[in-house]
Amino acid sequence: MKIGRYEILDEIGQGAMGTVYRARDPLIERTVAIKTVPIAQLQQEGADAESRFLREAQSAGRLSHPNIVTIYDVGEADGLAYIAMEYLPGRTLRDLMDKGPMPLDLALDTAMQMAEAMAFAHEHGVIHRDIKPANVVVTGKRGQIKLTDFGIAHLVNSDHTQAGQMLGSPRYMSPEQAMGREVDGRSDIFSLGAVLYEMLTGRYAFDGDSLPTIVYRVINEAPVPATTLRPRISVGLASLLAHMLNKKPEARPDARTLVSAFHALALTLASTPATSPIPVPSTNRVSRPLRVLAFGVPIGVFLLIGLGIIVIEHFLATPPHAPQLPLQQAASPAVDDTAAAQPPPASDEAANTPPPQSDAYLTGLDKKLVELRIKRTVLLLKYTNQHPDVVQVNRQIEQLRAERGRYLKRQQKN
Structure with missing residues (x-):
């Protein structure tokens, strides 16, 4: 079977908008992932659906970053619209999170890589709109992550970024996205906060037995404080997490600020003597050293030191006999x-x-x-x-x- 010039090897699964295949590009002898959707199906969904699919490839194809999947080609053939992208063997973040809470250093490093990808994309006018564990692939022994499936990405400065479309995964949607309002990069920040919450606690930030219940909680309720579920989470990390999950977009940090904050938290975590670790089910994953330690302290961290944010964990750690500060208070x-x-x-x-x-x-x-x-x-x-x-x-x-x-x-x- 072929799609355009690509020779289909096998089916990988179902993506946000269609079927995904592993394929071979005979021109350069490269294995790729081909994401497809029938053109007829797009036409049934509305006149804008086909152009939205193509805009996805155009927007994501402009991004070249170590933590973002690379788009190689886009086209139409045999009644299918397709996107050829980097093939990523490995597990998804969903696979890792299904095994329980992640080690603090690994969760921080994963969130930091995701924030780096988002910062780069936002600075180039692209938002993801569907940040969730299934769209994060963990590759290699060192656990590099790549954000994939920009299936509903739009250019921020495009006239086609419209309100009224509730696109995305309900448990990780921002309140403004759940209400069908116009969104920007701050919506991705909220979604990353929901993912980080789940990495740290092993529980959804917003859950329910029905879609209306989940959406209601996303819009109106704060999650159970992460420190209640995992007391070893520092006050500084809990405060940052609450800031990311603030219902008001203007109260959330931008992605570049998040990168700096995660760097600072990672450094202080690495310098803090270990206490009794949280029991984690046995898995094949390896908790690798933080990349920030391997490659040195970034300039942003020294700026944070000057501002006082680097003391988040060292000075804000609540004494064992003192009560934990409620997450809601830190977020206000x-x-x-x-x-x-x-x-x-x-x-x-x-x-x-x-x-x-x-x-x-x-x-x-x-x-x-x-x-x-x-x-x-x-x-x-x-x-x-x-x-x-x-x-x-x-x-x-x-x-x-x-x-x-x-x-x-x-x-x-x-």
């Missing part, structure tokens, strides 16, 4: 928590006040410091270090640090 940078975060007055009278019998006061100070540092981290995802809100939070942090120091000195004297 718009809430004015200034009053709650204000330190105790640093007056002479306060300095002479006998300390409590237990360490409850110190624990309270530490909790307030954690809350303020999370607030600063969220602000720094949007503003510079000189922004008035950041300056105010920094001042509050310094006041709390001073009060903490005074308290410890009083304890030593006693």
Whole structure:
């Protein structure tokens, strides 16, 4: 069997819009994947469906990145529209996630590679619109990932990126996509957040026994805090994850910011002494060293150090005896928590006040410091270090640090 010049070897499966085959390109002796859909089927779906299929290849074909599948050719033959693309032997991320929660370092590295691909695509005016584990192929021994199946990708600056089309996989849709509204790259960020949540916890961020239930939860409900399901998840990672899953697109970080944040979290995770790992079912996957460590610290990380985000895990780790900060609170940078975060007055009278019998006061100070540092981290995802809100939070942090120091000195004297 042939499709155009391509010799079909076998069927791989069903894609988002049609059948996918493994084929051979006789011109250059290369194995490719051929994605097909009957032209008649496209015509039945509407006049725009055929052109949308071709625009997919045109938009994805403009992208050349290590974490994005390469498009070689597009055409029509024997009543079929087809796209010839890079053949990727290996497992999908869905295969790995079906075996349970992933190791923290592997989940972070996978999310970082996905964010790198998305950042590149978004900077070239292309959104994916169907980010999900089945569209992520894991190749090679080192676990390189490639985003595939831009089956519903559109050019952001094209007139054909329209509202009113609910395209994508419901569990990973953004709220605006689920409502059929116009979407941009921030929709992909939400979808990546849903994938990362599942990698970390082994559970869907949004689930239900029917499509309406799932869509309702995507639009209206926050998922169970990831730290509830896996306490080893740091406050910094939980805060970033909540930011990605914010219902408001404008509150989510862009993909390039995510790459830098994932780099910072990966470095701090690697420098943190290991504790009891979460039990993970035995699999053939190998938790490889993070690429960021193999290739050195990127410039973006040093910028993050200057901004203070690199301390996400080292300084924001909640002490074992202290309560975990709720995920919803970390995801609400718009809430004015200034009053709650204000330190105790640093007056002479306060300095002479006998300390409590237990360490409850110190624990309270530490909790307030954690809350303020999370607030600063969220602000720094949007503003510079000189922004008035950041300056105010920094001042509050310094006041709390001073009060903490005074308290410890009083304890030593006693």
